[in-house]
Amino acid sequence: MVAGIPDPSRIQADTSKEVVYIRPTKGWVPLNVKELFLYRELIWMLAWRDILARYKQTIVGVAWAVLQPLVAMIVFTVVFGKLAKIPSDGLRYSVFCLAGTLMWQYFSASAQSSSNCLRNNVHLLTKVHFPRLAIPLACILPPLVDFTAGFLVLMAVMLHYDYYPTWRILSIPLFLGLAMVTALGIGLWLSALTIEYRDIHHVLPFLMQLAMFASPVVYSSSLVPDGLRQFFGLNPMAGVIAGFRWALFGTPVAPGPPMLLLSALMACAILVSGAYYFRRTERSFADFV
Amino acid sequence: MSEPVIRVENIGKRYSIGSQLGQPKSISDTVQGYLQSPTRLLQHFRIGPPTELLWAIKDVSFDVYEGEVVGIIGRNGAGKSTLLKVLARITEPTEGQATIRGKVSSLLEVGIGFHPDLTGRENIYLYGVILGMTKVEIDRKFDEIVAFGGVEKFIDTPMKHYSSGMYVRLAFAVAAHVEPDVLLIDEVLAVGDAAFQNKCLGRIDAISKEGRTVLFVSHNIPALLSLCSRAILLSGGTVTADGKTREVLDTYLEGIKEKSELPLFARKDRRGDQRLKFVGFEMRDWQGVEVGSLVSGQDVTLALKYESSDGEPLNNVHVELELYGKFHESLCQLSTNFHQVDFQEIPAAGAIELKIPRLPLQAGRYMFDLYATVSGGMSDYIQDAGALNVEPGDFFGSGRLPPVGHGIFLVQHSWSVASAEDCSQVAYDV
Structure with missing residues (x-):
């Protein structure tokens, strides 16, 4: 090499360029949150696509978001409130159960949509690279629109029956966040499992129905027998719904903050384990969907 | 030598096909399976590969340097x-390693x-975001994109109202x-009209001139020749040639020719x-006499001899023959269901005869694929099963041979002249 003439390999070696290594991986792999962060716009775009598509298709789009919890409230009030006379922590049953239903419907919609997300995005999985975690993540956002619409209805119903929100209402994002974490965790597990077990998709609505009765949607967690109550928090949605009612009405979170803490821990455990399981299964998605 | 932009080292990708472990299954199947044979539970702990394996690619290695446009060809x-x-990171390799320097974008399917x-x-x-652009980037290029696609008028119309051409x-x-x-581009140019295809090829050319590296899978041989250095x-999952396009x-093309010269019964590369x-x-x-080559303009018959595997007559048989030209481009397909004559029942062995009246092909050599289904299931599929040699013939019955080098097909047609009065007459009649 003649002095003064730069080595061409030095010019080419552009250190600013990212280097992609493609090699087989085995077993558990890191979550790669950094790459997921780089693709945050994609998550928004996918969520935005689903929101636009959903509300464009039907004129009743938004009305539907309002109707669903209202109809559920009326049915539950008649069946559980009037006929079965389930106590509701001293609240008017309709308001009590509307709050539970609203949160439950958010969770159920998010969990179901993220569980089915891989089946619904096969064309993306087989044709383009991006962090696969973006798909289930994007799925838990659109149901927030319905939740917001429903929340306004809830507020109207509360004011109508003279329930006035207090400062506690500020803690709602916390409980909603916990519901999102739980829904995403369940979605990650089930979507990865659907790759191997197709019929999860058929069982899912049924499972959700069962899970609803295992959560304090139409009844209060204070009805759960003492011996069982501390375990009730193992169901993250038990903590979420009890906490949501506390934020709205100031009803006690039976049996107190430990249950909330347990629910929060469970939600995080489901999310983290789900994310790792999803990443572990991810490598075969494109080959098997 | 500078560092390669793409370095592929002994990449292999294996798929398991038809095996119980590879197939997506349902819970009910699984439970049923365990009940029937409890040993199947052990399979989950079994080390070693499941039964049927297929290496889609094996031991593939090559380097690509900055600004190169490399065509990838093969059947x-x-x-x-x-x-x-694998290079687009959609699926993981089973073995080997690849290193890519820089941002990768793949176009395996448009839209x-x-x-x-x-x-x-x-x-x-x-x-745009799916393909890896940022919103800001799209904002900046938005007008350019719309102009390139030529859809200015419909930009605020839902895409369901777009024609397939506009969509592409x-x-x-x-x-x-x-x-x-x-x-990385996979055969996406097979869509769209000719003018648009040229525009796309021009764009790919421009991209490479900017120093970007392009890997391009295509069957469009003229395009490969003009774009790729x-x-x-x-072939069969390994690199068998690498060099000047x-x-x-x-x-x-030589490989295809050699293969097509093997007698059909000896061919192993068949599916179904x-x-x-x-x-x-x-x-x-035209007289039914076996010949070594066909003549343009004559009535010809191709007899496709077959056997059934179990010596039983075959039901509901459908046959296709696809004809290819000089660059191995598809010319036409001849199929039994074009005339709704899929055979209800045919004997266990015999010949399926395909008649082409007044063979409308220019002199030349034409490769063909054979494909058959029995009762809807793929039964036999041989690529480049054989070749038709066509010699010049008096297609038009004029006593002269049509000049070669002008197209592939010969078309029956007629010419006439109408005087000015006739023309106006016709016009007035209408």
Whole structure:
């Protein structure tokens, strides 16, 4: 090499360029949150696509978001409130159960949509690279629109029956966040499992129905027998719904903050384990969907 | 030598096909399976590969340097798409390693992620982000993308109202404005009209002039010749030639020719369950006499000899023959169901005869594929099963041979002259 003439390999070696290594991986792999962060716009775009598509298709789009919890409230009030006379922590049953239903419907919609997300995005999985975690993540956002619409209805119903929100209402994002974490965790597990077990998709609505009765949607967690109550928090949605009612009405979170803490821990455990399981299964998605 | 932009080292990708472990299963199947044979539970702990394995690509190695446009060629099933999918990080390799320096963008299909209910504008953003652009980048290039796609008027119309041509144009317009260091393209140019295809080829050319590296899978040989300085030939999942495009293409076409010269019964490279198996073919002239080559303009018969695997008559048989030209481009397909004459029942062995009246092909050599299904299931599929040699003939019955070198097909036609009065007469009659 003649002095003064730069080595061409030095010019080419552009250190600013990212280097992609493609090699087989085995077993558990890191979550790669950094790459997921780089693709945050994609998550928004996918969520935005689903929101636009959903509300464009039907004129009743938004009305539907309002109707669903209202109809559920009326049915539950008649069946559980009037006929079965389930106590509701001293609240008017309709308001009590509307709050539970609203949160439950958010969770159920998010969990179901993220569980089915891989089946619904096969064309993306087989044709383009991006962090696969973006798909289930994007799925838990659109149901927030319905939740917001429903929340306004809830507020109207509360004011109508003279329930006035207090400062506690500020803690709602916390409980909603916990519901999102739980829904995403369940979605990650089930979507990865659907790759191997197709019929999860058929069982899912049924499972959700069962899970609803295992959560304090139409009844209060204070009805759960003492011996069982501390375990009730193992169901993250038990903590979420009890906490949501506390934020709205100031009803006690039976049996107190430990249950909330347990629910929060469970939600995080489901999310983290789900994310790792999803990443572990991810490598075969494109080959098997 | 500078460092390669793409370095592929002994990449292999294995698929398990038809095995119980590989197939997606249902819970009920699984539970039932365990009840029937409890030992199956052990399979989950078994180390070692499941039974049926297929290496889509194996021991593939090559380097690509900055600014190169490399064509990847090979027959269907040679592993081209698998290779691209591995490099695009859609699927993981089973072994080996690849290193890519810079941002990779892949175009394995145009318009993935397009949503029919969203407008053209909304879809540009969605697709752009899917392809790895940022919103800011799309804002900046938006007008350019719309102009390239030529859909200005419909930009706020939902895409479900777009024609398929507009759909493809808009999709490619977005894709063409992604600015990766490495672009992987799979056969996306097979869509769209000729003018648009040329525009796309021009764009790919421009991309490479900017110093970007392009890997390009295509069956469009003229396009490969004009775009790619280098080509890699894959056959059976391995690299069998790598070099100047012209030379690699010659190797490719030569390979096809050699293969097609093997007698049909000796061919091993066939797919399907072989319930019907093609074992030979004969060309016959208008008198039914076997010939070595056909003559333009004569009535000809191709006899496709077959056998059934179990010696039983075959039901509901459907046969196709696809004809290819000089560059191995598809010319036409001849199929039994074009005339709704799929055979209800045919004997266990015999010949399926295909008659072509007044053979409308120019002199030359034409490769063909054979394909048959029995009761809906693929039975036999042989690529480049054989070749038709066509000699010049008096197609038009004028006593002269049509000049060669002008197209592929000969078309029956007539000419006449009408005087000015006749023309106006006709016009007035209408």
